[in-house]
Amino acid sequence: MLRISKLTDYGTIVLALMARDPLEIYSATDIARRINVALPTVGKVLKTLARADIVTATRGSHGGYSLSRLPSTISIAQIIDAIEEQPFGLTECTSIAGLCMQENHCRVRANWMRINQSVRIALENLTLGDLVAETVQSTATQIQKVPLPKIDAQKLEENHEHGCS
Amino acid sequence: MLRISKLTDYGTIVLALMARDPLEIYSATDIARRINVALPTVGKVLKTLARADIVTATRGSHGGYSLSRLPSTISIAQIIDAIEEQPFGLTECTSIAGLCMQENHCRVRANWMRINQSVRIALENLTLGDLVAETVQSTATQIQKVPLPKIDAQKLEENHEHGCS
DNA sequence: ATATATAGGACAATTATAGTCCTATATGGC
DNA sequence: GCCATATAGGACTATAATTGTCCTATATAT
Numbered sequence: 139m140l141r142i143s144k145l146t147d148y149g150t151i152v153l154a155l156m157a158r159d160p161l162e163i164y165s166a167t168d169i170a171r172r173i174n175v176a177l178p179t180v181g182k183v184l185k186t187l188a189r190a191d192i193v194t195a196t197r198g199s200h201g202g203y204s205l206s207r208l209p210s211t212i213s214i215a216q217i218i219d220a221i222e223e224q225p226f227g228l229t230e231c232t233s234i235a236g237l238c239m240q241e242n243h244c245r246v247r248a249n250w251m252r253i254n255q256s257v258r259i260a261l262e263n264l265t266l267g268d269l270v271a272e273t274v275q276s277t278a279t280q281i282q283k284v285p286l287p288k289i290d291a292q293k294l295e296e297n298h299e300h301g302c303s
Numbered sequence: 304m305l306r307i308s309k310l311t312d313y314g315t316i317v318l319a320l321m322a323r324d325p326l327e328i329y330s331a332t333d334i335a336r337r338i339n340v341a342l343p344t345v346g347k348v349l350k351t352l353a354r355a356d357i358v359t360a361t362r363g364s365h366g367g368y369s370l371s372r373l374p375s376t377i378s379i380a381q382i383i384d385a386i387e388e389q390p391f392g393l394t395e396c397t398s399i400a401g402l403c404m405q406e407n408h409c410r411v412r413a414n415w416m417r418i419n420q421s422v423r424i425a426l427e428n429l430t431l432g433d434l435v436a437e438t439v440q441s442t443a444t445q446i447q448k449v450p451l452p453k454i455d456a457q458k459l460e461e462n463h464e465h466g467c468s
Numbered sequence: 469a470t471a472t473a474t475a476g477g478a479c480a481a482t483t484a485t486a487g488t489c490c491t492a493t494a495t496g497g498c
Numbered sequence: 499g500c501c502a503t504a505t506a507g508g509a510c511t512a513t514a515a516t517t518g519t520c521c522t523a524t525a526t527a528t
Contacts, residue, residue, distance in 0.1 A: 140305065140306065140307050140383065140387060140391065140392070140393065141305065141389070141392065141393060141394065141395060142305050142393055142394060143515090143516070143517085144395075144516080144517070144518095145516080145517075145518095147394055147395070150411055150415070151407075151408055151411055154407055154408075154410070154411045155407055158407065165472085165473070165474090166473080166474075167472095167473085173407075173408065176518070176519080177519095178518065178519050178520070179517080179518055179519080181474080181475095182517090182518080182519090184474085185474075185475065185476075188474085188475085189475095189476095195473085195474055195475080196473080196474080196525095196526085197472095197473055197474050197475085197524075197525040197526060198472070198473055198474080198524095198525050198526025198527060199470095199471065199472040199473060199525095199526060199527050199528075200472080200473085200526080200527065200528095201472075201473045201474065201525080201526070201527090202473070202474085203474085214418070218305065222305060223515090223516090224306070224515095226305065227305070227306065228305065228306060228307055229306065229307060229312055230306060230309075230312070242316075242319055242320055242323065242338075242435075243316055243319075243338065245319070245435060245436075245437070246315055246316055246319045246434050246435065249433065249434050249435075249436070250315070250434070253379070253425075253426075253429065256425065257422055257425070260418075260421060260422070261418075264418065268414065269411050269414050269415070270407075270410060270411065270414075271410075271414070272410070308484090308485070308486085309485080309486070309487095310485080310486075310487095330503085330504070330505090331504080331505075332503095332504085341487070341488080342488095343487065343488050343489070344486075344487060344488080346505080346506095347486090347487080347488090349505085350505075350506065350507075353505085353506085354506095354507095360504085360505055360506080361494095361495085361504080361505080362493075362494040362495060362503095362504055362505050362506085363493095363494050363495020363496055363503070363504055363505080364494095364495060364496045364497075364501095364502065364503040364504065365495080365496065365497095365503080365504085366494080366495065366496090366503075366504045366505065367504070367505085368505085388484090388485090389484095
């Protein structure tokens with residue numbers, strides 16, 4: 139797949155709309171109408187975002203949702219973490235029986251983890267502010283060829299202990 | 304999700320094994336036994352990789368698969384493209400009815416596309432060679448904060464014409 | 469009180485993925 | 499030529515993930 143789920147995609151659209159007036163309160167009904175997505179679906183996204191404290195809910199009439207923080211302080215990684223069910227990562231740390239022992243497999247896994255880490259860092263540095271910017275600002279993130287830091291042997295050990303194959 | 308499929312994961316493991324002796328011929332049976340994955344599954348992966356000309360098949364007895372090119376010239380992006388069914392991208396370029404007209408939605412989509420592009424470039428620069436390296440070499444790829452190039456207005460137009468919402 | 473909101477969980481339908489199997493074709497050795 | 503061994507390609511099934519919806523409970527303003 140290598141793809142964020144539709145719900146997360148909706149999440150970015152919803153948040154982008156809210157980012158236009160970062161201090162305003164938006165009801166789920168309002169947002170649903172404005173982005174043209176069904177109310178129950180938008181509601182689900184907003185509830186999830188509220189649980190992660192990315193938006194703050196106000197109940198009752200005249201209630202709704204508002205951004206908990208300014209757009210430039212909400213990272214794309216946080217949004218993904220909030221809505222995606224499985225933990226972040228291009229590859230899964232699965233324990234296929236007997237694979238963990240194979241040096242070959244283990245090495246590939248370790249290098250995948252580092253690739254994951256790079257992508258993760260990129261998405262941590264990108265914010266909701268960047269997402270709504272006319273063009274992505276100079277504070278945005280790009281990937282380029284540079285030396286990777288030394289491998290962290292301790293971290294790899296930890297992965298093993300947690301059943302990483 | 305934001306995750307490569309298991310089949311693609313197997314693909315990297317298979318190729319990593321083959322990369323240890325880049326000129327040798329490996330039968331599907333042999334590979335299946337050595338990486339401890341069921342034969343039909345390994346076969347499926349290898350057939351797919353052969354179609355993309357990443358490995359070359361030799362039929363008949365004493366036949367098998369061998370790498371078509373040296374590990375350092377096979378990019379991770381190529382492997383993903385070969386095995387994943389859907390085109391590369393963190394976000395899908397879906398046409399949800401009536402969303403394409405909304406400036407807000409369109410802007411978010413455009414910026415997502417650029418994020419995709421960054422990740423794509425990273426995976427194009429990483430090779431099978433890097434994946435089997437003891438530690439990822441200095442030729443490997445990391446993501447860091449740098450200015451993004453100017454937006455390519457022409458490309459964005461093309462996306463629109465192809466029904467991108 | 470009542471209308472308007474969100475909270476949280478349960479549910480059904482759809483879709484994607486994984487894995488297997490079957491038949492056809494090619495090659496080397498006897 | 500015949501047989502064992504390999505891959506080619508597609509079909510098919512079972513499983514899992516995802517989506518989207520709905521229901522009931524709770525909170526708030528008028």
